[in-house]
Amino acid sequence: MFGADTHAETNGLLNRLVEAHRPLVVSHGGVSTSTVPSNTTLAARAALLSGADIIKIDVSSSVDHVFFAFHDGFENEFLGVDRNIQTMTAGEIGELSYHWKDRPLRRSRVERLTALLGEFRGRPFMFALDRSWWRWPTLLRVLDGLGMAEQVLLKVPAWEAQALEKLRQHRTKYPVLAICYTLDEVRALPIHDDEINLVGVELIAHDDDSPWFDDSVMEQLHRDHLLTWVNSETLTTGIPLFAGNDDEKAVAESPSAAWSRLFDLGVDAVQTELPWLLYHLRSRRELP
Template sequence: MFGQERFATTNALLGARAAEVGTLIVVHRGTAVGSLVENTPESVVAAVASGGDVVEIDVVASTDGEFFAFHDGNEQRLLGTDTDLRACTAREIRAHRYVHSARPGRPAPVAGLLELLAGVPAGTPVNVDRSWAWWESLLPALDTLGMSDRLLLKCAAAATDRIAVLRAHPVKYPFVPICTTPEEAHRYLEDPELNTVGVELLARDAASPFLDHEVLAGLRARGAMVLVNAEVLTTGRDLFAGHDDERAVLCSPEEGWGPLFDLGVDAIQTDWPWLLRDYRAARERVAVGA
């Protein structure tokens, strides 16, 4: 079971999925391959079809308070504009189209967040990222969906002002603080006003304490789901000491993802869920054979 006993019912879906498959595959922004675009309803369906157990979706808000599934900073790449969607009205956001996906009969607009979440396949948890700036208004909107057992909310562990908003909210959504030190990772695990279901760990290099088996075992012993990132960002920032998708795909899965499994992490976020699913299955076959 992940998280505190008092939140067992809310966290049951995530725990049951982990018990079924082992290491959870978290799909970064959904699966965007071919004509499909990240952070869209289609990418969510594709992520599940590609072997994902959890789907990560990003959030922006319009200037007039509507929420959309989009990762700010990617406007030029995806929409062909330098306009920051966070500076747009909802009407202006809806007028944009994904440039490499829109075609006659399929206009490919930016998806409304609530509509996207409501359409997520049953039983699939969603890792809601980059939403913390708007929690005062977003959390009540999420309440209307009745999905508290399926929505994981994240923010930096150091963002105490944002976490205070989550702590005060009556619906206790599963919370995953983003942590850079073991102290941050342990800070919220037993907070009675937070349903801290797990921790997202960032490791800049091989000297990070998060590459120590005992550090991770200590977190897991306290009921924390340990999530790490294998996706490679366009900024080049290293998210977990070079154990990443590019190394897995261009060198070998054993080299890129193997150390993460060896550490005993509970969830890996990736852009290549189908390959990670196959590697997970191959490791399971070897373990059974042993």
């Protein structure tokens, strides 16, 4: 079981998902295809149809503190504007659309975070919210209003001590995933602090020398009741997030070539932009 016994009820859905299938299929922003942009309700629906267990959503905020599902920094590419979305009011953001995804009689709008999450309240899957930790505790209070603590996983870098303190002070103990590059970062985590519902770690590995490829290290993480999560997205920066076991390799060679190593390591969740490929590989490996 991942997470402390104290938070067993809140972590129930996560543990049921892992018990049913491993590794969990985590879809980055949902599935973006045709007229469907990422970080939208339709992209989330497409991810579920592709076999995803968790959908990672990026969080942005307007200057008047309304939260949107959008990765800031991509405004020019996605929205055709030169301003950062976080310098705009909610009204201004509401007028934007993913210009290359619009079609006659329907503009593809940037969606409010609460509308997107609320559409799936009570469904047996989770959302992982990224790029949100510097907006706590305002965002945490907004999430409280949704009543979806079991379905919401919060990502935060392990070194963001101030953000972790905000979680400690907040009444609702949302499941938390700490992003870690090193063993020292893992060791410094508040694993035994019941005021922080730490359920897992996202492990970043730039090359094969990473400690995450040591079976004994992975076994210790599991003994500490920490879910292990890796990111197999291919970034345009060229920086590998898990030693080149990535989406591009899944397409260029095969899903097995990219991800079988992760299965063999006992990784509990894999984040990808190709959830259907990971889902089918997992299904084949589960066959007797």
